[in-house]
Amino acid sequence: DAGVTQSPTHLIKTRGQQVTLRCSPKSGHDTVSWYQQALGQGPQFIFQYYEEEERQRGNFPDRFSGHQFPNYSSELNVNALLLGDSALYLCASSTGRNNEQFFGPGTRLTVL
Amino acid sequence: QKEVEQNSGPLSVPEGAIASLNCTYSDRGSQSFFWYRQYSGKSPELIMFIYSNGDKEDGRFTAQLNKASQYVSLLIRDSQPSDSATYLCAVNPTGNQFYFGTGTSLTVIP
Numbered sequence A: 001d002a003g004v005t006q007s008p009t010h011l012i013k014t015r016g017q018q019v020t021l022r023c024s025p026k027s028g029h030d031t032v033s034w035y036q037q038a039l040g041q042g043p044q045f046i047f048q049y050y051e052e053e054e055r056q057r058g059n060f061p062d063r064f065s066g067h068q069f070p071n072y073s074s075e076l077n078v079n080a081l082l083l084g085d086s087a088l089y090l091c092a093s094s095t096g097r098n099n100e101q102f103f104g105p106g107t108r109l110t111v112l
Numbered sequence B: 001q002k003e004v005e006q007n008s009g010p011l012s013v014p015e016g017a018i019a020s021l022n023c024t025y026s027d028r029g030s031q032s033f034f035w036y037r038q039y040s041g042k043s044p045e046l047i048m049f050i051y052s053n054g055d056k057e058d059g060r061f062t063a064q065l066n067k068a069s070q071y072v073s074l075l076i077r078d079s080q081p082s083d084s085a086t087y088l089c090a091v092n093p094t095g096n097q098f099y100f101g102t103g104t105s106l107t108v109i110p
Helices: none
Strands: A005-007 A010-013 A017-024 A031-037 A044-050 A051-058 A066-070 A073-076 A085-094 A107-111 B002-008 B013-016 B017-025 B032-039 B046-049 B054-058 B061-065 B071-076 B085-092 B106-107
Touching: A005 A051, A005 A085, A010 A017, A017 A085, A017 A107, A031 A073, A044 B054, A073 A085, A107 B085, B002 B085, B013 B017, B017 B032, B017 B106, B032 B061, B032 B071, B046 B061, B046 B071, B071 B085
Parallel strands: A010 A107, B013 B106
Antiparallel strands: A005 A017, A017 A073, A031 A044, A031 A085, A044 A051, A066 A073, A085 A107, B002 B017, B017 B071, B032 B046, B032 B085, B054 B061, B061 B071, B085 B106
């Protein structure tokens, strides 16, 4: 049973560029949440996708956008990258509300 | 006031001792509570979840929830060096957003 997968593992971009991160949820899961984790901090909720729609959004600017596909996989897009966007980006999948979330290995984004 | 607060530590305990990790939250209507373990450079791994007041045990781990006092704790019995990690408390108040604390760093000394 495959767990949550994310790609790429690492990414280096320069300020102003755009980036797309990808996530495949755990088998049987239909909900995907994205988090940003800065060094020494806890994960910060970006948004959650369910049935191909953004169901809830955290306190992140519109530069952060996402998408969910019919097979439940998801993408996170970040435009006009800033140095402060450097972080570990985590995808978590779950099923149903108030249910446990399982994290993927994360994508380490470095913005130079 | 942050939604979820944890003592950042570091917390050091000798091998075989009980490690006690605490977390408080601000939203009294919170329904679901989770503990994650995160090794350095890795992603969070779910250890336990608890929804009702009281204790919930799973192996060497016990989660304790007190909604009246708005705190949740994690006890690790017979601590092992492999338990050395950062422990994250997560709370799901309502809706679909989870709030995480900054984590408590635990070191188990052999």
